[in-house]
Amino acid sequence: LLKYALSPPGAKGSLPYLPGPKLLPLLGAALDVDAASPWLTYMQWGAKYGDIIYCRFFNRHVVVLNSVKVADDLMERRSRIYSDRPKVSTIELAGWDFVFTVEPYGPEWRMNRRLFQQSFREQKVVAYRPAQLAAAHRLLANMAAYPAEKLWDLVTLFTSSAILSIVYGYDVDALDDPLFHIVEKFFETGLQLMTPEKAMVTDTFPWFKYLPTFLPGTSILREALVARRWAQQFMDFPYECAMDKLKSNPTLSCMLSEQIKSREESGQDISEYTLKRITATAFVGGAETSSSVLQSLIVAMLLNPSVQKRAQADIDAVLGTSSGVRRLPTFADRAALPYIDAIIREAMRWNPVLPVGVTHTVTEDDVYEGCFIPKGSLVTANAWAMSRDERQYPSPESFLPDRFLTSTGELNDDTVRWAFGWGRRICPGRHLANDSVWIAAVSMLAAYSFEKVGDAEPEWTTGITRHPKPMPMRVVPRFEKAKLEQMIKDTNHD
Numbered sequence: 001l002l003k004y005a006l007s008p009p010g011a012k013g014s015l016p017y018l019p020g021p022k023l024l025p026l027l028g029a030a031l032d033v034d035a036a037s038p039w040l041t042y043m044q045w046g047a048k049y050g051d052i053i054y055c056r057f058f059n060r061h062v063v064v065l066n067s068v069k070v071a072d073d074l075m076e077r078r079s080r081i082y083s084d085r086p087k088v089s090t091i092e093l094a095g096w097d098f099v100f101t102v103e104p105y106g107p108e109w110r111m112n113r114r115l116f117q118q119s120f121r122e123q124k125v126v127a128y129r130p131a132q133l134a135a136a137h138r139l140l141a142n143m144a145a146y147p148a149e150k151l152w153d154l155v156t157l158f159t160s161s162a163i164l165s166i167v168y169g170y171d172v173d174a175l176d177d178p179l180f181h182i183v184e185k186f187f188e189t190g191l192q193l194m195t196p197e198k199a200m201v202t203d204t205f206p207w208f209k210y211l212p213t214f215l216p217g218t219s220i221l222r223e224a225l226v227a228r229r230w231a232q233q234f235m236d237f238p239y240e241c242a243m244d245k246l247k248s249n250p251t252l253s254c255m256l257s258e259q260i261k262s263r264e265e266s267g268q269d270i271s272e273y274t275l276k277r278i279t280a281t282a283f284v285g286g287a288e289t290s291s292s293v294l295q296s297l298i299v300a301m302l303l304n305p306s307v308q309k310r311a312q313a314d315i316d317a318v319l320g321t322s323s324g325v326r327r328l329p330t331f332a333d334r335a336a337l338p339y340i341d342a343i344i345r346e347a348m349r350w351n352p353v354l355p356v357g358v359t360h361t362v363t364e365d366d367v368y369e370g371c372f373i374p375k376g377s378l379v380t381a382n383a384w385a386m387s388r389d390e391r392q393y394p395s396p397e398s399f400l401p402d403r404f405l406t407s408t409g410e411l412n413d414d415t416v417r418w419a420f421g422w423g424r425r426i427c428p429g430r431h432l433a434n435d436s437v438w439i440a441a442v443s444m445l446a447a448y449s450f451e452k453v454g455d456a457e458p459e460w461t462t463g464i465t466r467h468p469k470p471m472p473m474r475v476v477p478r479f480e481k482a483k484l485e486q487m488i489k490d491t492n493h494d
C-alpha cells in the first residue's frame, strides 16, 4: 500500500493525462464511483469532463469512452493496441478462464476467435434459423402452458434452448432439464466470486490462492473450489451428451459436429479442450444477453401499448388476421416488417445489455488529442452514455422505435452496433443474436399481447449485464390454443 501511496503513476514527459475527476492519493477515484451502476457515474463525469475521461482506481489507470466517436477513434482505428483484456485473478480462481471472452490478446485468443467465427459468421448463421424457429415455437407453446409469472424463465429457456441446440444438438423443452441446474449453479457460484472486493484481495496478494483452505479468512478459496467444480461440469456435460449423440447419429448437425468435421478435413491440431471451450463460450456469451433484450422488449410493450398495437397491426397485415387465413411468422417475413426490427434496436438502445461493455486494455503507451494514455490502462466503452447521447437519440428515456426508421418507413443505418462492442473483440455472436431475438420477438407479438397490471415501475438488475426484473402482467393469447397448435404444426420448420 505504501508503495502505491508514495509513487502514484505520473504522466509521460510533459503530456497531461486526459481530463477527469479529482484523484486521491492511493485510492484515486475509487470512492466516487457508484459501484452498482458505474455507467451512471461515468456519464456524470462525461457531462463535466467530456467524451473521454482519465481516472485511477488505486494504482490502475482507467480511460472511459463516453461517445461512439472516441470509441471508434481508439478501439476501431487503433484496435492493434486496444484489444487486450485485463487479468482478473478471480476469473481463473472460479474456473471461468475457459471462456475465451476474457482471454488476453494473443495467438491462443486468435485461434479460438477464428474457430468461433467459422461457426457464427453472417452467411453461416442462416443455417441455424430452423433451430431458432423451432425454439421460438416451443416458447409460444410454453407460454400457453405456464402462468405469466414464469415468462422470464421461459424467455431464458428459449435463448438457452436455441443456443444449446445450435451448438450441441441438445434439445431442451422443460425448465427442469438437468443442464439448467448445472447452468444455474455455474453462474451462481462463479458470479459470487466476481466482486471487486474479492478481486482486490486476490490481485493484491498473489500468494493468497496458495493458502490451505482450512485457514480462517480463506472463504474465497472454498467458494472457488465449488465454483470450479460447476465450471468443469458446465464445460463437460453438454459436450459429452453431444459426443454420445454423435456416436449413435453421425449425421447430427451442430456447431460441435461441424468443428470436428472441419478439424478432420483440414488436419488442424485442435484439442478437445479447445472444442469444449469454444462451444461453452457460445453459451456463456449468448444466452443471457439475448434474453435480456427480449425481456426489455416485453417491458417496453407493457409501458407503450401503442407501440405494441402498431407492431401487431403490421404483423397482421403481413400474415392475415385472426378471422382470415392466418399463419405464424417466419424469417421470410422479415423484410416486410421493418417496425419489428426498429423495436428490437430501440430495446437494445433503451436498455444496453452490457452497460459498460467488456473492458479492454491498451498494450502500448498512446497519445490522444495531446493527452497521454499509459500502457496497461483499462479502457471502458460506456455503452450507457452512448445510448443516452442526446445528439444521436433525442428524449433518450422514451421508447421511440421510429428513431430507427426513415421518413418512408424503411430501417435506417443505425444498427446500434455500439451495443456489441468494439474492434477486434466485437461480439462474434451478433449475427446469431440478431436472428434469435427477431424470431422470438415477432412470434410472441404475433401470438400474444402483453398488458401491464397495477402501477409498478420497472426495476433493473445491476452487474455485468443488466436485465429488467419480472413485472406483474397479463399475457393475453391472440388465438385459441388449438389454433396456435395448428399454426405451429402448419409451419415448415426446415
Ligand code: HEM
Pocket (backbone or CB within 6 Å): 100, 101, 102, 113, 116, 120, 281, 282, 283, 285, 286, 287, 289, 290, 293, 353, 354, 357, 358, 359, 360, 419, 420, 421, 422, 423, 424, 425, 426, 427, 428, 429, 430, 432, 433, 434, 437
Ligand atoms: C443481443 C445479444 C448480445 C449482445 C448485446 C452482446 C454483446 C457483446 C459485447 C458488448 C461484447 C464485448 C465486445 C468487446 O469486448 O468490445 C461481446 C463479446 C462476445 N460475445 Fe456477445 N453479445 C450478444 C450475443 C452473443 C451471442 C449470441 C454469442 C454467441 C453465439 C456471443 C458471444 C460473444 C463472445 C464469444 C464474445 C467475446 C469476444 C472476444 O473477446 O473476442 N454474444 N458481446
